[in-house]
Amino acid sequence: MxxxxxxxxxxxxxxxxxxxxxxxxxxxxxxxxxxxxxxxxxxxxxxxxxxxxxxxxxxxxxxxxxxxxxxxxxxxxxxxxxxxxxxxxxxxxxxxxxxxxxxxxxxxxxxxxxxxxxxxxxxxxxxxxxxxxxxxxxxxxxxxxxxxxxxxxxxxxxxxxxxxxxxxxxxxxxxxxxxxxxxxxxTPTPRRENDGSGIEINPIQISVAEAQYDEGSSFDITFTAETNVTSDLNFTISLTNYGFNTSDYTGNINLTILSGTNSISTTITLTDDSDDEGDEVLRIQFSDLEEPIVPGNNFVEVRVVDNDFTVAAWGTPINPTTGIVQSTQPDGYYDSLDGLADTALRQALQDIIADPNVVRAQTYADVIDILMEADQNPANSNQVWLLYTEQGRAKLDIQTGSSNAGKWNREHTFPRSRGGFDDIEEDEIADGVDVFWTTEADSLRHGNSDAHALRAADAVENSTRGNQHYGQYIGPSGTLGSFRGDVARSVLYMEIRYNGLEVVNGFPTVTGQLGDLATLLDWHRNDPPDDFEMNRNNVVYTWQFNRNPFIDQPELVEYIWGNNVGDIWDQSLSLDENKLQGVSLYPNPTSGRLYMNASNAVNVEVYSVEGKRLKQYNAVDSYVDIDLASGLYLVKLTNSEGSLTKKIIIK
Missing domain, CATH: 2.60.40 (Immunoglobulin-like)
Known part of the structure; x- marks a missing residue:
């Protein structure tokens, strides 16, 4: 037995x-x-x-x-x-x-x-x-x-x-x-035998007082073993991570925990250079621990805030400027629209912005890189500007996990669930500007990664917005609404760019439709394009090889959806032909008085965005007082030296 x-x-x-x-x-x-x-x-x-x-x-x-x-x-x-x-x-x-x-x-x-x-x-x-x-x-x-x-x-x-x-x-x-x-x-026992047997390990924990330091600051890193070591423990750490390297700090990274003790600290001083490198992240990690000594934690990240950020010449959407950033549209980009109206105008516009021989589609992952440039905060080059909450946020704070507090992510102004487009596996690969898909008007799936309709947004607010129609959603309370015109022009662009999408009145439930058109037209009229929006239009153009025409030519909106539907389009008032050299109009926006620095007197004509002449002033040599309601207008200056047409905002 x-x-x-x-x-x-x-x-x-x-x-x-x-x-x-x-x-x-x-x-x-x-x-x-x-x-x-x-x-x-x-x-x-x-x-x-x-x-x-x-x-x-x-x-x-x-x-x-x-x-x-x-x-x-x-x-x-x-x-x-x-x-x-x-x-x-x-x-x-x-x-x-x-x-x-x-x-x-x-x-x-x-x-x-x-x-x-x-x-x-x-x-x-x-x-x-x-x-x-x-x-x-x-x-x-x-x-x-x-x-x-x-x-x-x-x-x-x-x-x-x-x-x-x-x-x-x-x-x-x-x-x-x-x-x-x-x-x-x-109770979980990772890296230890479930029954308590085996060779006992001794994990070392990394700790830092703060998760963020400015260039020029010093901070301590402490390493604490779970139990006292029985002999001197020599180990090395690394702080290198992408662009952050040994030139960016000083301090001892070869350390010893003495026998009979369980901790050691080192002081790191961050180099305060004059380079605009953007915010960086150092990563504290062990280089050479040997069992039974193991990492308790590892890859501990600390943000290094660069104090050499740049400020753009133009303003943020809540302090907008106009006329500083010029459209980079090629000569004659919109010429094919002249003399057209209604359906023919729509089709000609789509033929430009969805031309399969020219236009490119990038991946949804590429959009992150696009937004970091296109939505860069004019007041701080280390940040993106957040659409609805009207604030800057560090580019490094992009949401990568389940936690969204204090993070930003990509907001579809035309929600995916409303449009009927979504990710595919290849969309999650950032392969750069030179790798792209051929795309056309029927390529609705590419709406998922069209940067003209994607914006950097606070991740929590993005979740709050969900897929609500505009009009249902008007933005966070207490904000200025500086995003509203931008949103209107982005979703109106989507209707023309992709077959199968439509902006309609009300709050539809049909896939492919988004509301509310009346709200969006009002937003467009009351929040005209500014330098921030023109700059992002230029940036997206370098990736996608198409533009949002309602930023370049905002009056087109009236001819397709608004007060001039059926009228023949002529872009002459939107083109600066025979430009007067060195002439500027200021301030812009203005409360009514508009100065000009022309060397000779000019004739001044003021037009509505629909192309109707509202005011005329002859032989002006310094300024005019324009008595009109708040809004966007076109001002045309003419003298013997040529002509110049500029958009102005009356506050």
């Missing part, structure tokens, strides 16, 4: 380790923000290379269809001295050996499997399979069993994380004294 029991125990123990690599622990739902999700693998032997293995995650929901939603390539990694490999985000302590984004492991009922296969074997949406399967775990967070998913993976049990709300739990693998394997929930 005794011999039989020994044989049985050996059999069970061997059976528990029939795989070379197993799932040892899983935390798919860390409380509140899901910043500490992880999965831990364990190998039969320590320091085991995971080359040739992949980790596949399956979605057990009705929409997921028990198919793959994420694959992680394990090539280039190995387990540690305890045979453990932790895969998680930067919020996991101790720090994972393999990093993934936050909040990407789904809660369940779902599954994860180790395969000896290639990532190419599991394109997104691949049905769960036992082919080349090494180990699998089907799990949930208080969900019903997914018997189909269990069957596909050859599993008979589904394990409940049950670690929601305020108590964090993970699903952990245990083997009892008889070699019997089981899973249960307990």
């Amino acid at each position: 005794k011999r039989f029991l020994i044989v049985l125990v050996l059999f069970l123990f061997h059976n528990a380790w029939s795989q070379v690599l197993i799932i040892n622990e899983l935390d798919p739902d860390s409380p509140s923000t899901d910043t500490a999700e992880f999965i831990e693998l364990k190998s039969q032997t320590p320091n085991f290379s995971t080359d040739g293995y992949i980790l596949v995650f399956f979605n057990g929901s009705s929409s997921g269809g028990d198919s793959s939603y994420m694959v992680i390539d394990l090539d280039g990694y190995q387990t540690d001295n305890n045979g453990l490999l932790v895969i998680g985000s930067t919020g996991v302590y101790p720090f994972p050996q393999l990093l993934i984004s936050e909040n990407v492991i789904q809660n369940g009922a779902d599954a994860v499997g180790i395969y000896q296969a290639s990532v190419n074997d599991f394109p997104e949406g691949t049905l769960a399979t036992q082919t080349n399967l090494i180990d699998a775990l089907v799990y949930d967070t208080n969900d019903s069993d997914d018997t189909v998913l269990m069957g596909l993976l050859g599993e008979t049990m589904q394990y409940n994380d049950n670690g929601t709300n305020s108590t964090q739990r993970s699903i952990q693998r245990f083997v009892d004294g008889m070699g019997v394997e089981s899973y249960s929930t307990a």
